Amino acid sequence: MTTIEFKGVTKTFNNGFRAIQRTDLTINPGEFTVILGSSGAGKSTLLRMVNGLETPSQGEIFIDQRKLTPQNLRHIRAKVGMIFQQFNLVNRLNVMTNVLIGRSYYRRWWESLFYLFTKQDYKLAHWALERVELTDKVWQRASNLSGGQQQRVAIARVLAQKPQIIIADEPVASLDPATSLEILGLLSKICKEDGVTVLASLHQVNLAMQFADRIIGIKQGKVIFDDQPVNLLNNSLLETIYDKKEHEKIAVA
């Protein structure tokens, strides 16, 4: 099981805006850690640094005690599966091919370009689609699926990658409440059954409380809460993580 460490990490964008203040964090192996914070708090920036989609301005990131560098980025990306709010599927391709794309990290670039995958890749893709209960949709175009089904294809693609870490950037922000529960339940199951370290950002406090082993609250790029979910509600920090108005909106929702 794999640990993620942020050591003295900051992120300042080219326009001079500092999105992440100096951060030291260890994300424990095999845990479901949720990052909470209002819009613009820096959740995506923090997550995107784990697989090199953003680079820290200062400090270092370690995956399983191995420092993330441009030289080992491809190797580390193979271990880190990524799930996005907008699913990021190739809409014109069928479900199977989308899932096979998760195997690209283990293929030469031209093999992936021409969708040349091995029997073992197909076997893994089938296994992944079974895990997300989508074997009846294998040959359908991705664009013909519902949002929840598309997110399940994205999870299958990540599973086919055989990741040690899953980074999920607001994975349920585009889904209805029932489908959100289904998707987070699936991620939680994968975390517990496969020993995958999951680091997810969410907007919904109730969902974080239900699924997280640990919640990290950030505000203006700074960690202001880091504890078990049960300690969040006892703590006025919930009002601090979100400004009070937003908190009241969430409570009503």
Ligand SMILES: Nc1ncnc2c1ncn2[C@@H]1O[C@H](COP(=O)(O)OP(=O)(O)OP(=O)(O)O)[C@@H](O)[C@H]1O
């Ligand atoms: N490429 C960039 N250049 C300059 N500023 C950026 C860039 N990307 C993000 N930011 C800024 O950094 C801050 C953090 O952005 P980030 O996307 O990490 O927030 P977030 O917490 O994920 O927000 P949301 O919940 O709305 O997705 C925001 O103020 C954003 O405008």
